Amino acid sequence: MDLNNIKQVHFIAVGGSVMHNLALALHKRKITVTGSDDEIYEPAAGKLKAAGLNASIGWNPDQLHNKLDAVILGMHAKADNPELKKAQELGLPIFSFPEFIREVSTNKQRIVVGGSHGKSSITAMIMHALKSAGKTFDYLVGAEIDGFELTVQLSDAAIIVIEGDEYLASKLDPQPKFLKYDHHVGVISGIKWDHKNVFPTFEDYTKQFDLFADKTPKAGSLIYCEEDNLANIVGAKEREDVRKIPYSAHEAEIKEGITYLKTKDHGKVKINVFGKHNLQNIKAAQEVCDLLGVPADKFYQAISSFKGAKNRLELLAENNGVRVYKDYAHAPSKLKATVNALHHQFSKGKICIAYELHTFSSLDKEFLKEYKDTLKHADEAFVYINPDNLKIAGENKIKEDDIKNAFNNPELQFFNDENELKKAMEIQKGKTSTFAFLSSGHFRNLDLKETAQILVK
Incomplete structure (x- = not known):
């Protein structure tokens, strides 16, 4: 498929991180782009709107028609999605986004x-x-x-x-x-x-x-x-x-x-x-x-001028020898690498780590064992789970003792309230020189930049 010959594309589940960026990239090439999703969160919603791409909330099969050159299907869309079914009925070319990237x-x-x-x-x-x-x-x-x-x-x-x-x-x-x-x-x-x-x-x-x-x-x-x-x-x-x-x-x-x-x-x-x-x-x-x-x-x-990708060991605030980082630590190996990096880079002074167990895997009791000793070099280790995720888990939800045993850290503190976590971090002011918030989530939308300023003030 020649990129220069593409005129119209529709995205099913356009709100994904790569999906909305791909939509914007095609829009920049003057390609007509439509899209939909059951929900679109920020920053995707704002970026799409600013570009004039008013993606629909909810599935609307009427957006699918024979003039479309491609339909790009996001992982979030299920196999029985009504827009997908319409695209199949019309015989339209359907791609996952990696298939589309390969094609062009x-x-x-x-x-x-x-x-x-x-x-x-x-x-x-x-x-x-x-x-x-x-x-x-x-x-x-x-x-x-x-x-x-x-x-x-x-x-x-x-x-x-x-x-x-x-x-x-x-x-x-x-x-x-x-x-x-x-x-x-x-x-x-x-x-x-x-x-x-x-x-x-x-x-x-x-x-x-x-x-x-x-x-x-x-x-x-x-x-x-x-x-x-x-x-x-x-x-x-x-x-x-x-x-x-x-x-x-x-x-x-x-x-x-x-x-x-x-x-x-x-x-x-x-x-x-x-x-x-x-x-x-x-x-x-x-x-x-x-x-x-x-x-x-x-x-x-x-x-020498590279400052890192966003959310990858990103410095949120620094003042008077105290610094606060955040990092996209989505898995045990990444958590361990980040904690070890902070430990070796800032060997003088205490390190306080707040880690959110966020992914499906990390909330699985069997997989949790993979976290053994990942927080070994943290002077203060806090682990947080969004209470909404705990509700979903029901009777199988992870308890504090499960976490302490899995991490092999009896001193670890567990939180399911982000405000209590914030208070615990603030208690470490004056005792700690390096703080870090590590997660592929958002600590239930805790304002990390504001918290970082408080920690270094």
């Missing part, structure tokens, strides 16, 4: 960044470096990034950089998204069991990354973190005519809470991000940029 990037070099953690950061680093080097490219990334208006761009560029999620593409196409892009260059940042609702066993989950690596074509490249046991096993497997590129954390040193990359030919390079996981992310991005023709000096110049 047939003639592009496709770089897909996969892994249980670090995907957004690596993709953002590559984008930042390519832009700094003056390269033209398209992209799809799961986080907002400074200097980029949307999280999706589609043009006539010869390259597209894609954050490849292992979650399922749609109800009609229950395969991991990253298997749909047919990458030329694949990245695996690390593999740790997640998404228990669709991959009920560890083996089910890890198999998807093996399939991803196996899709690397002849003359293609597979870049993988050799410091991650599973990524190394998957990546090191022999595949015919595939270039294997293992990487490890970039050499660095920390001085007075600032990280410097150590390089052979470019001296010490001061960077804004920190932690071993980010040093691994930088090296992965560098390997990709090297394949894409970005010289080392240009890469280091770019990475």
